[in-house]
Amino acid sequence: MSHSTEDIKARVDDLFPGIRKDLEDLVRIESVSADPERLSEVEKSAEKTRDLFAAEGFDVEIVRAFDGAPPAVVGEKKGPEGAPTVLLYAHHDVQPENDHADWNTPPYEPTEVGDRLYGRGAADDKAGIAAHIGAVRALASLDENGDLPVTVRLFIEGEEEVASATLPELLGKYQDKLRADVIVIADSGNWDIGVPALTTSLRGLIRVDVELRTLGHAVHSGMWGGLAPDAIMALVRLLNTLWDENGAPAVEGLVSGPAADVDYPEERLRAESGAIAGLEWVGKGSAVERMWTQPAITITGLDAPKVDGASNTLAPSARAKVTIRIAPGDSGENAVAALQKHLEKHVPWGAELTTKVVDTGEPIALDATGPAYDAARAAFTEAWDGTAPIDMGVGGSIPFIAEFLDAFPQASVLVTGVEDPDTRAHGANEGLHLAEFRRVVVAEALLLQKLGSR
């Protein structure tokens, strides 16, 4: 039995105070996975998550890759015979709140101000957990037997904010409990207030430490300057070759692709980036191409003598961290090779080049077609009163998505979420837009119902 969109919206409205209370209880737990002092809080958030889903009729447990590993919550509520299986993902750990003085409200006391509920994890990603709870609660409460239209499985991770170190192991160890036809990853966001999105592409990255040496030791700049090149001079000249005159990447062999035809309004770009007045953008192509489907090269660190106290010497060596966001279609291996070749070709004056690959993360382009995507687009459009979702790219990476694609290559992966341009995930004053959150819950309930009626 299928319920009308209006019935589902009305039921989510009725249940909303309870869904919000569950979210607030989760936010009060300081589950900072990066803080060794608060690991007991990460355990508490796992227990609270387990208990919340147990109350919805899930068969649910806390699991770990090995003794002492971070706690994940795995569960299932069976749907009708023959119905598809949907795996719901979120994470219950949070980023550190950092300096409390930067917050306008206490980070672990959820506080409503204006349209938003503020608190660490209020969006990223405890609202993902709450959206899953809200969707299954609404559907079960509309069914006379409390049943769901599909088999729902859960995977609520406790180490996403510390790079999901044991995730591959967990996905392997519990694959029989996690396998699904559709995986809903609620850890991204929507395009804007009132405009939903599905996240369909993500850039990867490589980080390479580049060191140049020109001298065996520092020498007097008055005596040797003008003849011997110092390492900073050589490094500056080398780094300058990484971009063309527009600031677009000039490393041959990096992959670029087309982006969705999305207009990112200039005012939003300026406001959200904090660009100073009169700043010119770099690169070529549409704004979203430059941010989502083209590579970007950034120097994220430099080692050279400090300005204060600098002596009159030629620096013998200097180092930079070169970070390249790589576009969908590229690979870490290709980008590292392209960068290496470029650097070798452009090293000036016979300087000695040393490179060290710090890490690589692969880009992702999801196959955003097929019945699960059709169902999601219809569900989002109904939840947002007729506004269809856009296919959004994300300039950064969510490395764990690749782990799911590897572990379950047959599944359709939908990347959704509660964030909006002003969420400030990971920053001070993280906040959830409550009206949008309600739509997210409605959309997920509609999606599960549509997947069940296929």
Ligand SMILES: [Zn+2]
């Ligand atoms: Zn997250």
